[in-house]
Amino acid sequence: MSVYSTNEIKRVEEKWQKFWEERSIFKVTQDPKKEKYYVLEMFPYPSGKIHMGHVRNYTIADVIARFKMMQGYNVLHPMGYDAFGQPAENAAIKNNTDPAEWTYRCIDQMREEFRKMGFSYDWDRELATCDAQYYKWNQWIFIKMFEKGLAYKKASAVNWCPSCETTLANEEVIDGQCWRCKNDVNQKDLEQWYLRITEYSQQLLDDLGQLENWPRRVKLMQENWIGKSYGVEIFFKVPKMDEVLPVFTTRPDTIFGATYVVLAPEHPLVENLIKGSSEEEKVKDFVEKTKNISKSLRMSGDKRKKGVFTGAYAINPVNGEEIPVWVADYVLMEYGTGAIMAVPTHDQRDFLFAREQALPLRIVIQDSARPDLKEEDMQEAYVEQGVQVNSAQFDGLSNEEGKKKIAEWMDKEQMGKLTVNWRLRDWLISRQRYWGTPIPMIYCDACGNVPEPEDELPVVLPKDVKITGEGGSPLLQCEEFVHVKCPQCGQDAQRETDTMATFFDSSWYYLRYCSSKDDKQVFDKDEAAYWMPVDQYIGGIEHAILHLLYSRFFTKFFRDLGLVGVDEPFDRLLTQGMVLKNGEVMSKSRGNTVDPDAVISKYGADALRLFILFAAPPEDQLEWNDKGIDGSWKFLSRVWNAAQNKFKSIEAKYSLADLEKDSKELERERNYSIKKISADMTGGYKFNTAISQLMILMNKLDKFQAGGDPKKQALVNETIKTVVLLLAPFTPHVCEELWQQMEQPDESIAFTSWPEYDEKALEQDTVLVVAQVNGKMRAKFQVPPNSSKEQLQEIITKDETIQRHIQGKLIKKFIVVPDKLVNIVV
RNA sequence: GCCGAAGUGGCGGAACUGGUAUACGCGCUGGUCUCAAAAACCAGUGUCUUUACGGGCAUAAGGGUUCGAAUCCCUUCUUCGGCACCA
Secondary structure: OOOOOHHHHHHHHHHHHHHHHHOOOOOOOOOOOOOEEEEEEOOOOOOOOOOHHHHHHHHHHHHHHHHHHHOOOEEEOOOEEOOOOHHHHHHHHHHOOOHHHHHHHHHHHHHHHHHHHOOOOOHHHOEEOOOHHHHHHHHHHHHHHHHOOOEEEEEEEEEEEOOOOEEEOHHHEEOOEEOOOOOEOEEEEEEEEEEOHHHHHHHHHHHHHHOOEOOHHHHHHHHHHHOEEEEEEEEEEEOOOOEEEEEEEOOHHHHHHOOEEEEOOOOOHHHHHHOOOOOHHHHHHHHHHHHOOOHHHHHHOOOOOOEEEEEEEEEEOOOOEEEEEEEEOOOOOOOOOOEEEEOOOOOHHHHHHHHHHOOOOOOOEEOOOOOOOOHHHOOOOOOOOOEEOOOHHHOOOEHHHHHHHHHHHHHHOOOEEEEEEEOOOOEEOEEOOOOOOEOOEEEEOOOEEEEOOHHHOOOOOOOOOOOOOOOOOHHHHOHHHHEEEOOOOOOEEEEOOOEEOHHHHOOOHHHHHHHOOOOOOOOOHHHHHHHOOEEEEEEEHHHOOHHHHHHHHHHHHHHHOOOOOOOOOEEEEEEEOOEEEOOEEOOOOOOOOOOHHHHHHHHOHHHHHHHHHHOOOOOOOEEOOHHHHHHHHHHHHHHHHHHHHHOOOOOOOOOHHHOOHHHHHHHHHHHHHHHHHHHHHHOOOOHHHHHHHHHHHHHHHHHOOOOOOHHHHHHHHHHHHHHHHHHOOOOHHHHHHHHHHHHOOOOOHHHOOOOOOOHHHHOOOOEEEEEEEOOEEEEEEEEOOOOOHHHHHHHHHHOHHHHHHHOOOOOOEEEEEOOOEEEEEO
């Protein structure tokens, strides 16, 4: 008769962790007889210590995995480490250690922490992206992309984090700051490697439609990020230079109202345009100044639009009008053509700039209800729908029609062409860092960029490289790494010294898990065909764009190589909420973290898992409460005690027909719990309400007295067994122990069948009907099920309380919701 | 500014397709046990009113639809998330 105590829990948890590990019970292989289910959580950066966010993420995943196992699925549930990245370098600088050594030590710690949480991983598939056996395939993928023209090198202005001394992808710049160190990002002209993700823009957008089981908001975020917009590229001739200046607009209906044209300061035509002009110095000055302002400042600080006249004019193709060409900071080089036609009457930005610079206005759309808009009265741009005016043959059309007609007309007359514009840009993957995958390219003066021959892979990251965090890519200092012979012509050549962004590594790890030990190929096609797609993916919302978009891109690439048969990698996506303490996100910098390890050593992994699942639905934020875990502990202790004290090994059995009132009640609750919890676990993962139902069942069991009756005792036994089975995915250690005590099974509870319920047991002799008068609840009645309106009327109107409320009043209506409610309207 | 999500006791949160608002847990109050405390167990716990029975009022605020609204519609407010000089 053991008591549920800290020591006992420690003994039990260690015992079963050892049992699972020694027998490798979560190891899976293809099994054509069983349906597969692939559960995956976003793998961690191995910082050494797990935090509550990890605990929550992985506990949710573990419950799903274990539930699916009990349902008889062949469950793949792997774990690994996103092991390249800057923290290892920072640690190396700080402690003067080798990043590899530091990383592998952290991985060992992480693995131990996962073990202590009792997660059901197939450890045989474990991987770390910093292993040459993994990053070799990063390099292979890169070369395949290079061969297909999807990886290319380009010189351009890139996002540069001066603190991390490396470039960043657009997705890594948040509010003009570096996603990792939060410092301001600059622009810098560099030659860098890009992946042509834009090749897949349309598919990435379209296939969002396939993702029925993704949160809507994630899909919307991706849709906005991809940012497709339809419009017209209009050709403005610039007489001065004999050049055509293309301009993109989504509002061709306003073309007759264009009164000037604006170029981005970085626009390549600017230099030509001002050459020899009296404005040359002024414009050069302005361009220089604008370039030197950091992105975040240009976005946040002074929002007043600044610009200068170039001295040149452009011709509006629709009416031959000459309008001035300006350069202004409110036009972005990165979007569209880097130049716009300005319509101050119908675009608020143009309006503000025009007012600042006293540029002319012309209304071309009038409010159809009150067509009295005048240029001189305007306080802001008119951006609503309306009717075309001052627009030649298009006058009188609604602007929606105008938009279509004018666009088609310009396209036909070759004044412009119908175009689609995307916000999504190619993915910059070069990083001037050490701890990452070397980009497997060699530069030869004669042959250009030449990939490392496939049979020479991997290009191993050299050891003993000095990492200072300063002076550019550390590999650049490593002579024997840099100097090589060109694989094509054999002449002296140089190796690329940049490494890959770590998001490259994590864009395909879910495929590698399918055959993670395969050293002949990137992954086994046959294994991937069986396991893919991931059925349930779980991770933080912070990856809504970055990682999830890149992974979708990679999957489509592999599909086009003929290596996978799916369009999309993740069938269902669950984004778990953050863990808060005192209303704030738990974080090291806030100093409000709770160490999972400390909680485990006091309460055990089971109580921690239970609390985290009970406190909030998985998608919501979770407020950590030190007292709350006491409640989980108390509940587990009650289950434990029930199994010790109330469970009695006996031969007797019972059937539904044998049961009397209170027994029937308990049997009903037991069956209802199975039904309710199964539903909660399947639709939307409502673990919190599933657990509360188990608490309700335990409360009923505690009140129930078997009193030595063998049939009642059999019912008590069955109820306890049901609780333990239903609880097993949540708190596996305690449940294994209790299950073994009660049943002495041959295998783990993880593979014991999930219980089923008997619909008959849910039937009731009487049902509760609520009686309302004028919509207000006045009394409750126990009546036979399926009572007719007449029967109910008979019973209810006789009731004293009801009488009091309806006395002397005319009954207008008698509304009946069968077996539920009656409303008397008087 | 645009797009999206959400506002329910002292707290975390329940409430299926409109049908008993506040399940379950935490906290709190009282009690049993104890010399005492902790633990455990039992009872109570939205708010106002009433000795009590009973009533009135409550799901961010206001209005509407309905026999009946936390749930549907409109207006407003607040919080959170994303995008943002995207032409």
